[in-house]
Amino acid sequence: MTMEQELAIQNKILKLKKTRNAVILAHNYQIGEVQDIADFVGDSLELSQQAARTTADVIVFCGVHFMAETAAILNPTRTVLLPDARSGCPMADMITVEQLKGMKAQLPKAAVVCYVNTSAAVKAESDICCTSANAVKIVKSLGDREVIFVPDQYLGQYVTAKTGKKMHLWPGYCPTHARIMPEDILKLKKEHPQAKVVVHPESRPEITALADEVMSTSGMLRYAGRPDVTEMIVGTESGLIHRLSKENPGKKFHAVSRRAICPNMKLTTLPKILWALEEMETRIIVPEDIRLKAKQVLDRMLAIV
Ligand code: 13P
Ligand code: SF4
Numbered sequence: 001m002t003m004e005q006e007l008a009i010q011n012k013i014l015k016l017k018k019t020r021n022a023v024i025l026a027h028n029y030q031i032g033e034v035q036d037i038a039d040f041v042g043d044s045l046e047l048s049q050q051a052a053r054t055t056a057d058v059i060v061f062c063g064v065h066f067m068a069e070t071a072a073i074l075n076p077t078r079t080v081l082l083p084d085a086r087s088g089c090p091m092a093d094m095i096t097v098e099q100l101k102g103m104k105a106q107l108p109k110a111a112v113v114c115y116v117n118t119s120a121a122v123k124a125e126s127d128i129c130c131t132s133a134n135a136v137k138i139v140k141s142l143g144d145r146e147v148i149f150v151p152d153q154y155l156g157q158y159v160t161a162k163t164g165k166k167m168h169l170w171p172g173y174c175p176t177h178a179r180i181m182p183e184d185i186l187k188l189k190k191e192h193p194q195a196k197v198v199v200h201p202e203s204r205p206e207i208t209a210l211a212d213e214v215m216s217t218s219g220m221l222r223y224a225g226r227p228d229v230t231e232m233i234v235g236t237e238s239g240l241i242h243r244l245s246k247e248n249p250g251k252k253f254h255a256v257s258r259r260a261i262c263p264n265m266k267l268t269t270l271p272k273i274l275w276a277l278e279e280m281e282t283r284i285i286v287p288e289d290i291r292l293k294a295k296q297v298l299d300r301m302l303a304i305v
Contacts, residue, residue, distance in 0.1 A: 051074050198215060200214070202236075
């Protein structure tokens, strides 16, 4: 696409956004052009908070399916559009509601904590939701109760280490973060000895063990803003580098690996956002019985953070 074509699409999006009274929400892993046209860019927790409180008629969700679904659960009177219906999250697809029911039957006393990266149906079968930004706090809020944690085994292992709680983990994982290897970090540490190593808790334990800090994407953005942090090895999906660099001119950010790219997050483009607003597609609708149960599970989380 030429600069002129991109500008023309941007202008059309901005015009149509006004006509439709729409808001564009984008996750920190979206491509730069999409982040730049969004009204709000954030992590999963911030995006769900934005979606819950928006007064716009239409939410264009530039992220993956479970995020748009979360917006539809929290704010059912708005129209939620996902610009590319194929943008799913493979980790969210690693547990079905039947599998969760089976685990609950074996551990009837345990509280179920679902990561926000789950389907609406799995959320509806859970007690409380969490994101990477608040998982430790949410699990601690359950006191002495045993916990079933789904679907991210690595985030679960991280929370277990932080809380010392008895947790039963589902063996799901994020394929993008699982591609980050210890050698990637060790090589970069050698090349940039002053850089802080900051990694996402969806990473393998061998990776979090090498980190100076373990944080959600927005935690990383706040950390990068500290005056004492001038160089970072960024242990997460590489889309975050766009915002890190934009908000911290003069600081150095090193992508952890060329393999740490989530193909689903990259499906959203400016032409697809324009298409979504023109056609009012693809609408994300959650059946009302599931939505009501899932909303309680999300509201319990939002009341704690
Ligand atoms: P956060 O932005 O909430 O840290 O989430 C990471 C992620 O992988 C979302 O799919
Ligand atoms: Fe899912 Fe991982 Fe992609 Fe996030 S980065 S959407 S967890 S596959």
